[in-house]
Amino acid sequence: MIEIENLTKRFGDRTVLDDISLSVPNGEILAVVGPSGAGKTTLSRCVSFLERPTSGTVRVDGKDFSRLEGAELVTARRSVGVIFQTAPLLRRRTVAQNIALPLEYLGATDASIDKRVTSLLERVGLADRRDYLPAQLSGGQKQRVGIARALALGPSYLLSDEATSGLDPSTTKSILGLLSHLRDDLGLAIILITHEMEVVREIADSVARIDGGRIIESGSVSDVILDPTSSLARELLPDRPSVPFEGDSEVWEVSYASRNVPLDWLTSIHTVPGISGAQVNVLSASVESIRGVAVGRALLAISPITPVGFDSYLRERGLHVTAVSAKAKEAAA
Ligand SMILES: Nc1ncnc2c1ncn2[C@@H]1O[C@H](COP(=O)(O)OP(=O)(O)O)[C@@H](O)[C@H]1O
Ligand SMILES: [Mg+2]
Structure with missing residues (x-):
């Protein structure tokens, strides 16, 4: 000691x-x-x-x-x-x-x-x-x-x-x-x-x-x-992969660190109201476990437009959602 x-x-x-x-x-x-x-x-x-x-x-x-x-x-x-x-x-x-x-x-x-x-x-x-x-x-x-x-x-x-x-x-x-x-x-x-x-x-x-x-x-x-207020925590997330994406698609980053985020958050995205008219592409995703805590980071491209309430749906489930592309930022604003 x-x-x-x-x-x-x-x-x-x-x-x-x-x-x-x-x-x-x-x-x-x-x-x-x-x-x-x-x-x-x-x-x-x-x-x-x-x-x-x-x-x-x-x-x-x-x-x-x-x-x-x-x-x-x-x-x-x-x-x-x-x-x-x-x-x-x-x-x-x-x-x-x-x-x-x-x-x-x-x-x-x-x-x-x-x-x-x-x-x-x-x-x-x-x-x-x-x-x-x-x-x-x-x-x-x-x-x-x-x-x-x-x-x-x-x-x-x-x-x-x-x-x-x-x-x-x-x-x-x-x-x-x-x-x-x-x-x-x-x-x-x-x-x-x-x-x-x-x-x-x-x-x-x-x-x-x-x-x-x-x-x-x-x-x-x-x-x-x-x-959630820790800056170290953000650095401990899996690195953000550098994935090229189309300038006009709405790209969102979803990340989490939790003992109890529903692991099916991605597949259950289909239950977001209005999502049925949109296509969700996973550009990248990585998940790992650090000392028993699941941490993950994913980049999603949504087209033609992100349904209203998409980000709050995920936030309610304990995930962090950030708009990455300019078009997604507009949608978030
Ligand atoms: N023997 C010393 N005398 C005066 N200043 C020192 C001495 N050793 C380290 N420092 C100063 O202390 C600070 C911290 O240095 P250091 O412990 O080597 O940092 P790190 O390993 O995190 O890079 C630096 O600004 C360095 O210039
Ligand atoms: Mg040193």
Whole structure:
């Protein structure tokens, strides 16, 4: 369990983090999102004890680590496994030797190192790459070595600052799969600092958005998605597909996030009064489930004209309706 309480960080008279409070129970993943310059890396340095907060506390399993010094601080840092954007691997060392580094620093015996490294290699799916050099690995495999090394000393929690930025989508998915496995299997608390909404959609249990050093929004992912006033919720919808459409058709976007939107909303559109004289074409539609909440986005082209009451019919069923094409905007007005 990590508890960040009233964390403030100033550099000179600049406040970079302003009264941040967040907590992550064991077995959960918190995603911290925010634009460049928001203070994400500073937060990550404070919660990995590389940077001392100006005020506030960071507790790990109930113990306040933010005021420690010297040897105690060094021990405290071992409770955090840090995963970097680019795994800082030593070029001339094999995969196994890179993973062994933190264990060597601790003075572990060769036999115990070998045993530990073997189990870490299996855990991250690199058992057959043991004697490879970093240059012989793909980006995703290097990241796995970094994760194995972060796990070497049995940390209480994992922290990653942009670990999947720069990886292609399928590699990102597999790394996120590994992280969620570590959460579930080892019961680790994990903080993922990221600018990618994909990370939030795929694996986060809770999310915090920071901007200008402050928390703008935070909560469990399912609560955030269901909050109609949340701007994060809109970003978590499936991406709007870029579908070309005729300039003179009425194109509407219908979106929703709900535990109980009637799943037949699209087929039941035929019961909208007056719709029988119109043709409804689905230009695109995507639906997914995020932490048990169904979210969807569809583009509908209606011709020759949208029946009066079409949008209110859908709104009454908990869907959001927006006019997309100029002609639909006229109809909506
Ligand atoms: N050591 C430092 N001294 C002064 N300002 C800093 C220092 N580190 C970061 N900052 C400033 O804090 C702000 C947040 O930076 P950072 O935490 O790196 O944001 P992010 O990771 O979200 O892009 C930036 O404006 C940056 O210039
Ligand atoms: Mg950063």
